[in-house]
Each structure stands twice: as C-alpha cells, then as structure tokens.
Amino acid sequence: MKFVDELYEYYKNRLTGDEEDAEVMTMSILEELDRNDLLHLIQEMTDEELMGMVGLYILESLKAKMAHDGIGQTKLRDMPNVH
Numbered sequence: 001m002k003f004v005d006e007l008y009e010y011y012k013n014r015l016t017g018d019e020e021d022a023e024v025m026t027m028s029i030l031e032e033l034d035r036n037d038l039l040h041l042i043q044e045m046t047d048e049e050l051m052g053m054v055g056l057y058i059l060e061s062l063k064a065k066m067a068h069d070g071i072g073q074t075k076l077r078d079m080p081n082v083h
Contacts (some may be wrong), residue, residue: 001049003041 007029015021033041042050066072
C-alpha cells in the first residue's frame with residue numbers, strides 16, 4: 001500500500017524495530033483519520049491488499065473471541081489436581 005510505504009520511508013530512521021513502534025505509530029495515525037480518509041485509503045488498495053487486510057481483521061477478531069471464551073486454552077479449573 002502506497003500510504004504504508006510512504007509512512008515507513010518517513011519514519012524508518014526513527015524506528016527501533018520494536019513492535020511497540022508500529023503499534024504507537026498506527027494508533028497515532030488512526031486518531032488523525034476519519035471514516036472518509038479510511039475509505040479513500042481502501043479505494044487505493046489493490047485487490048490483494050484488500051483481501052489481506054480483511055483476512056487479517058477476520059483472523060485477529062476470531063483469535064480475540066476465542067481467547068475471550070477460553071477456547072484452545074487450558075483453564076485452571078479444568079486441570080487435574082496433582083499430589
């Protein structure tokens with residue numbers, strides 16, 4: 001995506017490589033954009049970029065719901081008592 005490429009080029013010399021950098025930058029940018037800005041960015045995406053974005057959103061949403069419901073995680077109350 002051109003927007004991400006431009007953002008990266010602008011900030012790459014200030015980044016430490018920490019995932020937190022990307023999170024802070026993303027949240028900061030999203031605070032500045034409104035719905036129309038986001039729709040404009042989406043319209044500029046290729047089909048592949050759009051599928052990737054929606055796919056990532058669905059994946060992360062499903063993972064969050066599974067974590068919330070404890071699916072796939074061992075719950076303390078389900079563990080047998082070991083003596």
